[in-house]
Amino acid sequence: QSRTITGTVTGKDDGAPIPGVTVVVAGTKSGVTTNGSGSYTIKVPSGPQSLVFTSIGYLKKTEKITGSILNVSLESDTKSLAEVQVVGYGTTTKRANVGNIATVKGSEVVEQPVQNFQQALGGRAPGAQITIANGVSNTTPVFRIRGTNSISLSSQPLFVVDGVTVFAGDYGNESGGSALSNIDPNDIESIDIAKDGAATAIYGSQGANGVVFITTKKGKKGTAVISVNAYTGVTNVSRLPQVLNAAQYVALKNEAMVNAGVYSAATVPASGFGHAGFTTDASGNQVDTKWADLVYHTGKTYNVSTSISGGTEKTTYYGSANWSSQEGIIRRDAYKNKGMNFNIDHKANKYITLGMKVSYVDQLSLAAVTSGSLAGEQYATAGLGREALLLPPDISPYNADGSYNTNGAGMGTQGNVGSAYGTIAYTNPVSALALDRANAEISHTSANVYLQVKPTPWITLKTLYGADIIFNTADSFTNPITNYVSGVNTASALAFESTNKRYVWDNTAQFDHTFFGKHNFSLLLGNEQRGTNTNSFQLNRSVLSDPAFNVIQAGYSTTTYGGGGIGVNYLVSFFGRLNYNFDEKYFLSGTIRRDGYSGFGADKKYGYFPGFGASWVVDKEKFWDNMHFDKVFSSLKLRGSYAQVGNSNVGDFGSYTLYSASGLYNGQGTVLPSSTGNDKLGWETSKKTDIGFTVGFFKDRLTLDAAAYYNNINGLLYNVPAPPSAGLASNPLVNVGSMWNKGLEFDLNASIIQNSSFRWTANFNISFNQNKITALATGINQYTSGTTTSEITNISQVGYSIGNLWMIRSAGVDPNNGRRIWINAAGTKVEYAPTGTTATPTQKWYYMDGTAAPAITQAADAVNYANSTPKAYGGFSNTFSYKGFDLNILCTYQLGFSVYYGTQATLTDQRFWNNSTIILNHWTTPGQTAQYPQVYYGDNVSNGTGLPSDFNVYKGDFLKLKTVNFGYTIPKNITSKVNISNLRVFVSAQNLAIITKYPGPDPEVSAGGTGNSTQGIDRNTAANARVITAGISLKF
Amino acid sequence: LPTSISNQGYAQFSTVARIQAGVLGLYATVRSGASFGGRYIEADEAKGDNWINATSNGITDYNTWREANTSNDTEVVGLWGQCYLSINDCNLFIDGMAASGSAVLGNATLTNNYVAEARFLRALNYFALLNMYCQPYAVSNGASPGVPLRLTGNSSAGDYTLAPATVAQVYTQIISDLTFAEANLPLAYFTTGTTLDATSNTTRASRNTAIALSTRVYLAKGDYANVITQANKIVTLTAPFTATTGVPYALQANIANVFKTPYTTTESVFSLPFTTAETPGTQNQLATYFVNTTGEFYINASSQLFTDPNWRATDARRGLTKVSGTKTYSNKYPTGSPYTDWAPVMRYSEVLLNLAEARVNVNGVADLQAIALLNAVRQRSDPGAPAIIPTIANILEERNIEFLAEGKRWLDLWRLHMDIPAKGATIGVLPATAPAYIWPMSATEQVYNPAIGR
Incomplete structure (x- = not known):
């Protein structure tokens, strides 16, 4: 019955x-x-x-x-300790976890107009520093977990998606191409960021930079739930520097020419004024080109994600599709995404569960031409970020007859005349934007299948086979208009193809058993094998036959192989983890992993990586209640861990001494040593120590997580120079350096108001990190680096933080003569006279008493000036809901760092380049105190172009209104009438406002990309975008 | 990488073809624009008194020309590195042949041929290092500091601290290498049967190449008896002077033939080939230093060379110069971009003049062969020129005319420990005893090899 x-x-x-x-x-x-x-x-x-x-x-x-x-x-x-956390090869709860893992819920990264979820992580988790490097679509952010942990190898974390370590690099061409954009943020259940030794030890030689676990959504039992999430919006550039208009430009450049003595009315046509002069367009109007408006625009963004989720007792499924079209702030920069994702889990019987997941994403990273913003592009003469600023406003992209203004590969000077004015070597951005292309297509497939057997309730055996495959093509074309050089149409096309395949096979056995009621044991034993294959080649073709065709297949007179590569690596690992807890009060965990990796040297193929952790849930103790601590403290957990993990990003063949068979001697092939290996090449060792506590107040309405860590890295790889007389073909990578990071993290969560109609929760997190290099190679105590070889901006010295700014000091502008004063290595003031010669009596470089001084050079006179990585960073997030309304506001901040605003050197250069309006404050009369020296046409020294100087360095501290998300959920009684279970409309904004003293567009920038030693550089980089969207999300 | 071979198990010696390519690779490294394909010749010329620097460009031997080198100078650091890169490649090859290659070849003669080529090239590099960075043998009979003697191959990370050997020790090694080379190099290279392979005979070392180079080395060491012994193997007693065994060296009737395609005359003892696909590289090309009318250097009009009444207007070697405006340049390397003129390392006329000088040192200026040798070279280019007496000064002057822009002037001043004459109005005489007489030690060597001294 x-x-x-x-x-x-x-x-x-x-x-x-x-x-x-x-x-x-x-x-x-x-x-x-x-x-x-x-x-x-x-x-x-x-x-x-x-x-x-x-x-x-x-x-x-x-x-x-x-x-x-x-x-x-x-x-x-609300007890945060009950939160589920993903750990390597399993899950746990925050209460039981002895490691330090920050969990970000998928709901925190949805509905944001980002191309990859990393871009939405900034400020969400303590210990994770996310810097969006530039305003290019789908750019790969600088992602640092607890500081920079390597010198020569990547410091980006390991990404594990649903248990499979995946590709995370950039596969774009001139637009960004983050491999992780294949995951639709709507499909993310949670992101768990493993930071300390206990949490990362299970990844052994790959754990040094931390591990980011992404768990995608799975089906839930019940009838199918269909959800649709769509938004549309606009993207704008903000805070661009103000540049001179045509009238200001002509006046300033002519003043500079008079000062330089090159202005001569006799050599100038009567229609012109000086050597710089106005241009009139076809309708007779004076040209005043706002190049920034021609380079940047308001991009449009559309995104639709749908999913279906459901299941029976036995079978659950989740499927989703995503279509996205997001235009960047730069014209023709766009991200177009079509993705599908499906997973199914089936419980075959009491013992066997199996399932699979497959996702396929086709992604276009579109661009016309280089933005000049990605790492290494800062000095490209076609770089749009720079062209938008430096092109003269008194010339037009068009000639009066409507044709493009070109002169060889550069532009015509139009109204500006005279050899002293010079030629414009920069390409016409308008013709490039109209006719060039630099696209990439990324086809990304991720799949896995698993079989799980539970022969008894306490034994779980699981095998999982996963694949991550990227087919990547790049397709570039430079047009025949700007490349019609001396009668030859040198238009060129480039095609690049690469395949990147990774296979992972995991086998694990998990034993969970409780003895005598309170002794809980959990043992994990496992094996992982991972193989990676990459293969690429490039074709360059130039001198186009018929300008009407612009594909790689067209007729070209020159075809060259543009290089390529083959890579293979293999990782085999055995690992084990034993967790024990007594009565859910005392937790102990020990992990060990043995990795064998093909990239290591012959003598160092295998290594052991141990980790230990312990925690104590104090609030479970009797004395806790007896002493009535529980009245205030609702929970308290103490935690500590230690582990040795490694960084194995050594490249596939770095340990081998290689001979190249590509050279010739009088037409015959040669075989020659081409690179020097190191049989002892091994992983970098990170010894991570972490202690912390989690405390909850008032029934955990307020919780505080605090952690202190010390990460001592030894065996840092460095290309160690041998004496030249050793005759080595290259400097081999050797494990020689050491460095540490230490810091503090605080994460405060508060449910401030919780009642049925109004709720307010807040999160504040702050992380402090300090970094110091303690050793480089023998005989080497520093090395320098820059965003390109054209400009060295950073220095990494033993005893200092990695990648500090390496700047020449200055002492303003001499009020007497309007010249720049620098300070040399000895601390003595040295002035620069652009009018001077190297011969006496009028020196280019002289001391304040007028005697000749050696020229200021960066090598001789620059100092370790300021740190470029933030000392503190974090976020402050507030979520309000009132009846159907909800509002989330996230502010992010980075504090205690300096940025080299190299773009400002560009913007004050006295060649034909246009200038920022700050140049208007320049010296003209003796006695005047001015910010900028007397202008002198051709002077690219006084502004710091070739001499990175402190007057272009600014504090980068900022507080950003990163995300605002405001929504309204239509009452159920209305929506249920049309069979909609949930309907929410929302508006969202990104980068809405910033508080900073930094004068450039955005101090959150990295012209050096994700490089370890080139942070804090803003050089000709496109700014971060401001995005405003509106959308709808509904569930059936 | 697709075109790379790992050295695991001596894979680079695993086939006969790879070994042969390995030998050619050694030449390719020597041929580099950073050393014998350009920079060594250029530095040697810049150090001598025949040129005026036109550009004051610190990258292109300006400091060498004005005798104000620092250890950081491009040329000082660059040549050192390239010579040792080449030496190490030779060492790796010699080691690899012993360990693996000789078994793969299965031909002891061929193995020794190849090893002899490596040792010949090693000797060539060591001699260049002595020439630029060390005091001549004449100073203290070679007891002054030489360079580190590295005779085994280095192929991986390691500790490579090594003190320099003495100049005498380096000479001993060079002579040992050349002796081995002479004994083991092929007599000549043939295309088929007995048809001489002119290209290989110019671009690779044969027995006579090693003998020819040894005359230069012995002469620099002041070992005149051995110069005579060695030269006699490849120079007949009377004119026309030729080599009667091995590659049949002889003077060309017209010297201009040596400097034009195909560059493979029997006078070209050893030259390094360039092609449109194999170029010396920017700022290395001989043409941009000495030939171009906007070149780095033009002929010093007040030099002994240019004011020499014995260098007559009828001399064919005047035809290897060209005048542009008020300046005179060399015209030995006339081919413009991509600069495919071959770089000469040694010509037969040098062997003849080496022998003449040695004989004069032993027998005095009345030595009949010496007279004949000197005038053979002189009258080849200026048939109407009166014969001159083979004083050392006359021989040196003849060498100066003959080898202009071929990198021999500093070699001659150095080996005889002579002062460097003035260069125009700005650079005065540099005494042979001055510290700036020889190049300083490469700065990078000083940083990474604490045992180097200096």
């Missing part, structure tokens, strides 16, 4: 139905789960019974059956 009970489960806070709640008859194992609209139907034996309702994130509730309908509302489990 049984009866049927039905009901709906809702959340106590918002009244929304909760799907997937397990409903079990008390004392039995028979149960059901709620469907997509939160309702359930269960058969219950007669007699007085209770139902038990459990769901992750909610407090367990037991309710007596009083009739045939039983509706319940569940209270959220």
Whole structure:
């Protein structure tokens, strides 16, 4: 005899139905789960019974059956220690985890107009510093977990998606191409950032930079829930430097020419004024070109994501599709994405579970021409970020006859005349934007299958095979108009293809058992094998036959092989983890991994990576309650860990001494040593120590996570120079250096107001990091680096932080003569006279008493000037909800660092380049105190172009209104009438405002990309975008 | 990488073809514009008194020309590195042949041929290092500091600290290498049967090449008896002077033939080939230093060379100069971009003049062969020129005319420990005892090899 009970489960806070709640008859194992609209139907034996309702994130509730309908509302489990966290090869709860893992919920990164989820992580998690390097679409952010942890190898973390370590590099061409943009943020369940030794030790030689686990959504039991999330919006450039208009430009350049003595009315046509002069367009108007308006525009963004999720007792599934078209701030820079994702899990019987996942994304990274913003592009003469600023405003992109203004590969000077004015070697950005292309297409497939067997309830055996495959093509064309040089159409095309394949096979056995009631053991044993193959080649073709064709297949007179590569590596690992806890009070965890990696040298193929952690849940102690601490402190957990992990990003063949068979001697092939290897090439060792605590106040309405860490890195790889007389073909990578990072992290979460209609939760996190290099190679105590070889901007010295700014000091402008004063290595002032010669008496360089001085050079006179990585960073997030309204505001900040505003050197250069309006404050009369020296045409020294100087360095500290998301959920009683279970409309904004003293567009910038030693450089880089979107999200 | 071979298991010696390519690779390294393909010749010329620097460009031997070198100068650091790169490649090859290559070849004669080529090239590099960075043998009979003697190959990271050997020790090694080379190099290279392979005979070392180079080395060491012994193997007693065994060296009727395609005359004892696909590289090309009318150097009009009445207007070697405006340049390397003129290392006329000088030193100026040798070279280019007495000064002057822009002037001043004459109005005489007489030690060597001294 049984009866049927039905009901709906809702959340106590918002009244929304909760799907997937397990409903079990008390004392039995028979149960059901709620469907997509939160309702359930269960058969219950007669007699007085209770139902038990459990769901992750909610407090367990037991309710007596009083009739045939039983509706319940569940209270959220605000105890943060109950949160599920993903760890390597498994999951745990925050309470049981001895490691330091920051969890970001998928809901925190959705609805944001980002191309890859990393871009939305900034400020969300302590210890994770995210810097968006530039305003190019789908750029790969600088992602540092607890500081920069390597010199020669990548410092980006390891990314593990659903258990498979994946490619995370950039596969774009002139637009960004982050491999991780294949994951639609809507599909992300959670992001867990493993920071300390205990959490990363299970990844052994790959754990040094931290591990980021991405867990994608899985199906939930119940009828299918269909959700649609769509938004559209606009993207704008903001805070561009103000440049001179045509009139100001002509006046300034002519003043500079007079000062330089090159101005001569006799040599100038009567129509002109000086050597710089106005241009008139076809309709007779004076040209005043705002190049920034021709380079930047308001981009349009569209994004639609849909998903279906559901399942039965045995089978659950989740499928999604995503279409995205996001234009960048630079014209023709765009990201177009079409993605599909599907996973299914099936419980075949009591013992066997199996499932699979497949996702396929086709992604176009579109651009016309270089933005000049990606690493290494800062001095490209076609770089749009720079061209938008430096091109003269008194010339037009067009000639009066409507044709493009070109002169060889550069532009015509139009109204500006005279050999002293010079020629414009910069390409016409308008013709380039119209006719060039520099696109990439990324086809990214990620898939895995698994089989899990539970022969007994306490043994779980699992095998998982995963693949991550990227086919990447790049397609570039430079047009025949700007490349019509001396009668020859040198238009060129480039094609590049690469395949990148990775296979991972994991086999794990997990044993969970409790002895004597309180001794809980969990043992994981596993094996992983991972193989990676890459293969690429490039074709360059030039001198186009028929300008009408612009594909690589067209007729060209020159075809050359543009290089390529083949890479193979293999990793085999065995690992184990033993967790023990006594009564959920004392937790111990020990991990060991043995890695064998093909990239290491012959003598160092294998290594062991141990880790230990312990924690103590103090609030479970009797004395805690006895001493009435529980009145204030609702929870307290102490935690500590130590581990040795490695950085294995050594490249596939770095250990080998290679001979090249590519050279010739009088037409015959040669074989010659081409690079020098190192049989002892090994991983860099990170010894990570972490202690911390988590404390909750007032029933965990307020929680504080605090951690202190020390990461001592030894065996840093460095290309160690040998004496030249050793005759080595190259400087081999040797494990020689050492460095440490130490820091503090605080993460404060507060549920400030929680009532049925109004809720306010807040998170504040701050991380402090300090870095110091303690050793480089023998005989070497520093090295310098720059964004390109054209400009060296950073120095890394033993005893200092990595990648500090390396600047020449200055002492303003001499009021007497309007010349720049520098300070040389000895601390003596040295002036520069652009009019001087190297011969006496008028020196170019002289001391304040007029005697000749050696020229100021960076090598001789620059100092270790300031740190370029922030000393503190974090975020402050507030979430409000009132009835149907919700509002989330995230502010991010980075503090205690300096930025070299190299663009300002560009903007004050006294060649034909246009200048920032700050140049108007320049010296003209003796006695005047001015910010800038007397202008002198051709002077590219006084502004710091070739001499990175302190007057172009600014504090980068900023507070950014990073994200604002405001939504309204239409009341259920309305939407349910049209069978919509949830309908929300929202508006969202990114980078809405910034508080900073930095004068450039954005101090959150990295012209050096993700490089370790080239942070803090803003050189000719396109600024971050401001994006405003509006959207709708609905569930059926 | 697709065109790379790992050295695991001596894979670079695993086939006969790879070994042959390995031998050619050694020449390719020597041929580099950073050393014998350009920079060595250029530095030697810049140090001598025949040129005026036109550009004051610190990258292109300006400091060498004005005798104000620092250890950081491009040329000082660059030549040192390139010579040792070449030496190490030779050492790796010699080691690899012993360990693996000789078994693969299965031909002891051929193995010794190849090893002899490596040792010949090693000797060539060591001699260049002595020439630029060390005091001549004449100073203290070679007891002054030489360069580190590295005779085994270095192929991986390691500690390479090594003190320099003495000049005498380096000479001993060079002579040992050349002796081995002489004994083991092929007599000549043939295309088929007995048809001489003129290209290989010019671009690779044969027995006579090693003998020819040894005359230069012995002469620099002041070992005149051995110069005579060695030269006699490849120079007949009377004119026309030729080599009667091995590659049949002889003077060309017209010297201009040596400097034009195909560059493979029997006078070209050893030259390094360039082609449109194999170029000396920017700022290395001989043409940009001495030939171009906007070149780095033009002929010093007040030099002994240019004011020498014995260098007559009828001399064919005047035809290897060209005048542009008020300046005179060399015209030995006339081919413009991509600069495919071959770089001469040694010509037969040098062997003849080496022998003449040695004989004069032993037998005095009345030595009949010496007279004949000197005038053979002189009258080849100026048939109407009166014969001159082979005083050392006359021989040196003849060498100066004959080898202009071929990198021999400093070699001659150095080996005889002579002062460097003035260069125009700005650079005065540099005494042979001055510290700036020889190049300083490469700065990078000083930083990374603490045992180097200096």
